[in-house]
Amino acid sequence: MLLDNLKDVEERIQAACDRSGRKREDVLLVAVSKTKPVEMIEEVMTAGIVDFGENKPQELRDKYEVLPQNLRFHMIGHLQTNKIKYVIDRVVLIHSIDSIHLAEAVNAEAKKHNRIMPVLVEVNVAQEESKSGFLVEKTENAIREIAKLSNIRVEGLMTIAPFVENAEENRQYFVKLRKLSVDIAAKNIDNVTMHHLSMGMTGDYEVAIEEGATMVRVGTGIFGERNYQIG
Numbered sequence: 001m002l003l004d005n006l007k008d009v010e011e012r013i014q015a016a017c018d019r020s021g022r023k024r025e026d027v028l029l030v031a032v033s034k035t036k037p038v039e040m041i042e043e044v045m046t047a048g049i050v051d052f053g054e055n056k057p058q059e060l061r062d063k064y065e066v067l068p069q070n071l072r073f074h075m076i077g078h079l080q081t082n083k084i085k086y087v088i089d090r091v092v093l094i095h096s097i098d099s100i101h102l103a104e105a106v107n108a109e110a111k112k113h114n115r116i117m118p119v120l121v122e123v124n125v126a127q128e129e130s131k132s133g134f135l136v137e138k139t140e141n142a143i144r145e146i147a148k149l150s151n152i153r154v155e156g157l158m159t160i161a162p163f164v165e166n167a168e169e170n171r172q173y174f175v176k177l178r179k180l181s182v183d184i185a186a187k188n189i190d191n192v193t194m195h196h197l198s199m200g201m202t203g204d205y206e207v208a209i210e211e212g213a214t215m216v217r218v219g220t221g222i223f224g225e226r227n228y229q230i231g
């Protein structure tokens with residue numbers, strides 16, 4: 001079942017790339033495995049997927065300890081500063097830097113571990129009260145602050161679009177994030193690149209790819225519905 005789901009997602013990603021004249025290798029599929037058991041991750045890995053997204057630091061740590069070394073974890077959810085220690089040595093990218101305070105704390109932890117942590121800055125493009133992230137107009141200044149930190153490297157932007165029935169409603173937000181990343185890239189800020197645009201989830205990743213996503217985060221479309229009671 002998982003491998004059928006994955007095949008379907010792969011076909012849709014390829015089709016979205018074809019529609020928008022993009023190369024498949026310029027879009028990374030991050031399989032969002034939060035709440036799902038390691039057995040399911042192992043099954044998805046048999047299809048060659050090595051990038052997985054998690055949003056709970058302890059869950060990520062526990063899975064990391066038992067899964068193969070070639071797996072690449074992405075921290076995609078809101079991160080509390082006291083939990084950075086669980087992920088700092090176990091993730092390839094933190095997608096969800098949503099405050100200067102968090103950036104400073106990640107920087108301090110990265111320094112302790114003698115590494116430079118690649119991060120994305122989360123933008124609340126749709127200005128939803130319930131979501132974290134910087135407002136569009138505050139993002140450049142925030143990035144200028146974060147760029148001063150020695151053990152963090154900003155590599156792009158991330159957004160979580162609203163939950164909608166019709167993915168087309170989210171196109172406007174993906175366009176805005178893309179435009180923001182082009183604007184910021186043009187400023188040539190030291191220690192900052194805009195290589196990545198992490199946008200698009202199960203309901204809207206095809207539209208996100210058409211608008212320039214370089215990473216899509218797909219959970220339900222691969223692993224099925226999440227059951228938080230058991231999860």
Ligand SMILES: *Cc1c(COP(=O)(O)O)cnc(C)c1O
Pocket residue numbers: 032034055076077160201202203217218219220221
């Ligand atoms: C859970 C989650 C996803 C995946 O959501 P689906 O709708 O299941 O694909 C993507 N991004 C973030 C930040 C998430 O928390």
